[in-house]
Amino acid sequence: MTSAMADAYPSVAGVVATAAAFAAFHPGLCTLRVVGRSRSGRPLHLLTVGRGRRNVLVVAGPHSDERVGAATALRLAEQVAHNPLLHSGADVSWHLLLCLDPDGAVRHEAGPVIRRTPAAHFRHAYRPPPEEQPEWAPSIRAPEAQLPESQALIDLIDELRPVLQCSLHANDLGGCWVQLTRDIPGLAEALGKSAAEHDVPVQTGTYDALRWTVSGPGVYVLPEPGGTAPAAAPSAEPAADPVENPAADPEADPAADPAVGLARSTWLRPHRHGGMTALFEVPMWTARTVADPASCPDPAPQLARIGRQLRGHASRVEVLLAEARAVLPAASPERAHLLRVVAKLAAACPQVAAEWERLPPDALPPGTLPLTAAHVAALDIAARRIPLRAAGTLLRLLDGCPGPAAAEVRAAAGQQFTRWADALAAGHDPVWVPVEQQVRLQAAAVLAAFRLAVAGE
Numbered sequence: 516m517t518s519a520m521a522d523a524y525p526s527v528a529g530v531v532a533t534a535a536a537f538a539a540f541h542p543g544l545c546t547l548r549v550v551g552r553s554r555s556g557r558p559l560h561l562l563t564v565g566r567g568r569r570n571v572l573v574v575a576g577p578h579s580d581e582r583v584g585a586a587t588a589l590r591l592a593e594q595v596a597h598n599p600l601l602h603s604g605a606d607v608s609w610h611l612l613l614c615l616d617p618d619g620a621v622r623h624e625a626g627p628v629i630r631r632t633p634a635a636h637f638r639h640a641y642r643p644p645p646e647e648q649p650e651w652a653p654s655i656r657a658p659e660a661q662l663p664e665s666q667a668l669i670d671l672i673d674e675l676r677p678v679l680q681c682s683l684h685a686n687d688l689g690g691c692w693v694q695l696t697r698d699i700p701g702l703a704e705a706l707g708k709s710a711a712e713h714d715v716p717v718q719t720g721t722y723d724a725l726r727w728t729v730s731g732p733g734v735y736v737l738p739e740p741g742g743t744a745p746a747a748a749p750s751a752e753p754a755a756d757p758v759e760n761p762a763a764d765p766e767a768d769p770a771a772d773p774a775v776g777l778a779r780s781t782w783l784r785p786h787r788h789g790g791m792t793a794l795f796e797v798p799m800w801t802a803r804t805v806a807d808p809a810s811c812p813d814p815a816p817q818l819a820r821i822g823r824q825l826r827g828h829a830s831r832v833e834v835l836l837a838e839a840r841a842v843l844p845a846a847s848p849e850r851a852h853l854l855r856v857v858a859k860l861a862a863a864c865p866q867v868a869a870e871w872e873r874l875p876p877d878a879l880p881p882g883t884l885p886l887t888a889a890h891v892a893a894l895d896i897a898a899r900r901i902p903l904r905a906a907g908t909l910l911r912l913l914d915g916c917p918g919p920a921a922a923e924v925r926a927a928a929g930q931q932f933t934r935w936a937d938a939l940a941a942g943h944d945p946v947w948v949p950v951e952q953q954v955r956l957q958a959a960a961v962l963a964a965f966r967l968a969v970a971g972e
Contacts, residue, residue, distance in 0.1 A: 522949050523629045524582035525589075527557075527620050530613050533589055534562045541596055550612070551667025557617040559667050562588070564595045564609045565602030571965060572677040572785075573611045574668065577650035577684065579619025580640045583797060584683030586950060587957040588613055594958065601962070605970045610675055615649050615664055625911070633688055633800055633945055634936035637903040638910060640687075643852075644859050650682065654780040668781055676788035679969050680781075681961050684796045688896050688945050689805040690718030691798060691956060692733040693964070696782055697791040703731020705963035713956045715798060715948060716806035720889025722897065725874075737782075793964050797957045800945035804892035814874070814886045821891070821898045822868035828902035828935065829864030832909075835928050836861060839909055842921040853912050860905040868898075892943065899939045906932040 525533070538547040544564060551559040573591060575584035588611040595601045595609045602609065614620055619641060626639030642648075646655045649664035656662070661669070672680065691710050693702060710717050710733070717733035724735035777783065782792045811817065836857050843850065871894055874886065906928055913925040939945075948956075 521629075522951065524950055525586055526624055527576075527585070527614055527617050530585040530589060531558075531560050534560060534592070534611075534613055537589070537592060537596075538562060544596055544602075545592070550671055551663060553616070553618045553664055554662065555618045557621075559615070559617070559664065560613045561671070562592055562611045562613060564592050564611070565607055567602055567605065567607040569605070569607045569969070570675040570677045571607055571609050571679045571681065571969065572672065572675055573609065573681045573683065573961065574615055574650070575612060575683045576614035576616055576620050577682055578642060578648065579616050579623045580636075580642045580687075581683075581685035582620065582623070583685045583799075583950065583953045583957060585614055585620075586954045587683050587961070590954050590958045591961060594962065600970075601965070607678075607969065610671075610677075612668070612671065615668060616643075619643055619647075631947055632936075633903075633939060634933070636687055636799065637900075637907040637936065638932070640904055640907055641911075642856075642904065644856060650781050654777060658779070665781070669784060672781065672784045673788075676790065677785050678790045679965060680785045680790060680792040681964065682782070682792060682794045683957060683961075684794055685953065685957075686718075686796050686798050687900065688800045688802050688939070688943060689721070689796075689798045689893065690716035690733070690801060691960070692718045692721055692724075692735065692796050693960060694724055694727065694735050694737070694794040694796075695730070695791065696737045696786065696793075698728075698730050698736045699734075699793070699964055699968045700730070701967050702960075702964055703734040705967070706733050706960055707731075709956055709959040709963070713948075713952050715801055715952070715956055716803055718796070718798075718805045718889070718893070719808055720805055720887050720891070720893045722871075722890065722893055725890070791968070793961075793968075795957050795960045795964075797953045797960075798948055799953070800947050802892065802896065802943040802945055804943050805889050805896070807888035807892060809888040811886045811888060811891055814891060815872075817891050818871050818874060818894070821894050822872045825864050825868040825871075825898040825901065828898070829861045831931060832857065832861040832902050832905045835906070835909055835924070835931065838924045839913060839928070842918065842924050843912060843916060850912060853908050857905045857908050857912075860901055860908075864901060867901075896939070896943060899935060899942075903932065903935050903939065906935065 535547055538545040546563045548561055549558040550561045553559065573588055575588040592611055623641040645651050649662050649668060652662050652665045653669065691706065693706060707717055719732050727735040728738055730736050785792055846854065909928050910932060913921060913928060
């Protein structure tokens with residue numbers, strides 16, 4: 516089903532069409548059904564493979580700018596269907612939610628299909644604020660005000676009672692890693708072997724799980740309830756991206772308590788039924804800097820530098836945003852939404868910079884990794900990523916805006932975007948990972964987790 520994949524991510528429509536053809540070709544084994552609809556009315560499709568009594572739920576597309584998951588879901592469907600040991604032999608049904616946020620994914624599909632540089636990616640990237648991200652929104656929004664996509668996922672978890680939920684993510688620049696809500700012994704070894712086969716670094720420094728327990732290189736486990744609170748909520752890049760770290764902002768959670776928000780997350784929902792969740796990250800571009808194990812005996816100066824850089828870039832975004840507002844036509848709902856995305860990114864940067872500066876040296880609890888060169892590199896990438904997302908969104912707003920004043924603002928924003936993108940590339944030497952490799956690596960990690968945690972191999 517995916518063997519002839521071009522080196523490009525499939526579209527939302529293309530994934531559904533492929534899944535429908537696959538289900539029709541395996542009528543006794545596979546089904547395709549709609550389990551909900553997005554805010555814009557797009558269907559949420561669930562492809563099921565197998566008829567076992569136990570259930571594995573795979574969620575693709577939790578973030579709109581992380582597109583590998585849909586292709587991975589198709590690959591998993593093919594691998595499971597062709598290997599009875601993965602379904603009937605294990606008494607398991609696999610349920611693959613092909614895209615949790617189709618509205619956001621369609622927005623992100625704008626621009627070139629094949630993006631060979633991070634700059635081309637960030638120029639067209641789209642990611643909504645956290646309260647509009649279906650996987651994480653339940654941790655922020657009141658229970659009675661859930662997004663329809665979030666409610667569909669919650670209902671699906673309660674219907675299936677999965678022994679394992681797999682959330683498929685992708686980081687734009689870095690390495691591969693896994694976050695778990697319960698440990699899976701042996702997964703670090705399996706991840707390391709597969710990563711080496713695909714020449715992708717295992718990311719040993721990620722702020723996403725800075726205070727999580729380290730099970731092995733690249734595998735991080737959520738601390739037990741009542742233990743040390745995690746630095747980041749279960750989201751793809753929570754602390755590295757301020758709009759994805761509601762735990763850092765008490766006002767972002769209705770209960771003003773990060774622990775309450777975490778308990779409501781879709782990550783922990785399977786625990787109500789005896790299951791668990793695993794999040795699988797693979798990179799679009801590798802950066803070897805995120806695998807550097809060298810210790811940082813005095814990381815404070817570097818963290819201070821990154822903080823100053825983040826604040827400075829945020830100030831520049833705010834200036835460009837004000838200039839853009841002055842030349843843009845009257846705000847349509849879409850334009851107002853994108854302006855809010857940019858404003859939130861810029862406004863939260865100083866808060867995140869302050870959080871990072873408070874890290875060294877004794878901010879980490881026992882059982883977690885000390886700050887390494889890999890952590891500092893991951894923070895540097897994040898500090899550059901945030902303003903790039905904001906500047907790219909501004910350029911999207913200014914595209915096609917008529918008049919010399921708009922052209923002047925667009926040129927200034929474009930020049931700034933290019934300088935920031937060049938600096939990111941110069942500092943971390945990104946190398947594109949072909950989509951087929953991303954898919955193979957992510958699918959291998961999912962199957963390793965399944966075999967170790969569910970099949971008992």
